[in-house]
Amino acid sequence: MTSPMPLNFDLTGHNTLGLRASTHYARRIEDASELPELFAQAERDGLPVRLLGGGSNVILGEHYEGITALMATRGKSLSEGADGAVLLEAQAGETWHDLVTWTVAQGLWGLENLALIPGTVGAAPIQNIGAYGVELCDRFHSLDAYDRTTGSVVTLGAADCRFAYRHSVFKEQPGRYVVTTVRLQLKRNGEPELSYRELSGLGSVDHPARVMDAVIALRTSKLPDWRVLGNAGSFFHNPIVSATVGRAFGVANPTAPAYAQADGTIKLSAGWLIEQAGLKGYRSGPVGVSERHALVLVNYGGATRTDLMALAEHVVETVQQRFAIALKREPELL
């Protein structure tokens, strides 16, 4: 069964930035088997199709002359393996944080550091979500996706997905795949991942809920709630620079956080750069840099993509002038 397609559907409540946005048609996908028919119909009608999950990593334009497919497929299951290994399978439209709490409530280790990240399961591999020392790829088993170029369903392993920091094959070939099912490898007898500085004080931890609660407390204290003040979480990637640039930067800015990477490059803190450039709390009309976290751009109400992009440009230029470091945007212009 296909769901009806509302005309000129309002998407303001479908993006966590709360930007004013609408789409010519919207279509809720409640079963992955609807996808071939959706794309065939779109081709017949000459309309483009884009996918939207929770809208927490996108910057929507004011109007989209096409079909916005809202991923709403549901379902999750666990299969017990040998030595306490547990395979989790979840459908793309499941809410990520609800999946995390569901697994943690069953004493399963693996996803606790990734609590409270907004959005859907199907979008989690797109930018290889990460937080507090864990990335999705660390727990990844495989996924199923509808390949629009061949019209067939494919199963992709970690190597096929080409995961890297906030990156995957889905960013290299945008629009090609619709992720329908994600499988993750969890453990009954896991170890806490406490390498992140702010978790290291937890001491001996015997249940993943303790880590999850600590992550939730940290995130709640740092990030503005997008339900109250529209935002898309971190607006810029932490810049990764060459060892030479990183060393020169460190000499000029001895108090700046800098993290050596395995390949010799150095990761800098985008939030620190923005704050030191004097922009924390900066406001321009309906948008601004959060007063609580310099890496978060916020919508005080009624903003459009144009307002937000003008602010983002100002931040990039100011940081470039002050530190000669280029910031790259994280949320996608959709």
Ligand SMILES: Cc1cc2nc3c(=O)[nH]c(=O)nc-3n(C[C@H](O)[C@H](O)[C@H](O)COP(=O)(O)OP(=O)(O)OC[C@H]3O[C@@H](n4cnc5c(N)ncnc54)[C@H](O)[C@@H]3O)c2cc1C
């Ligand atoms: C307050 C806040 C905090 C955040 N914290 C973090 C964090 O700590 N770490 C982190 O990594 N991210 C973080 N994010 C970013 C965001 O939550 C994640 O990137 C999340 O995975 C996006 O999911 P979504 O369903 O909202 O995707 P959307 O924003 O709806 O879509 C993102 C992209 O994925 C595509 N897409 C969506 N569903 C599918 C699908 N089924 N198949 C193929 N493509 C699809 C869309 O077309 C779009 O290109 C944060 C965001 C907010 C608002």
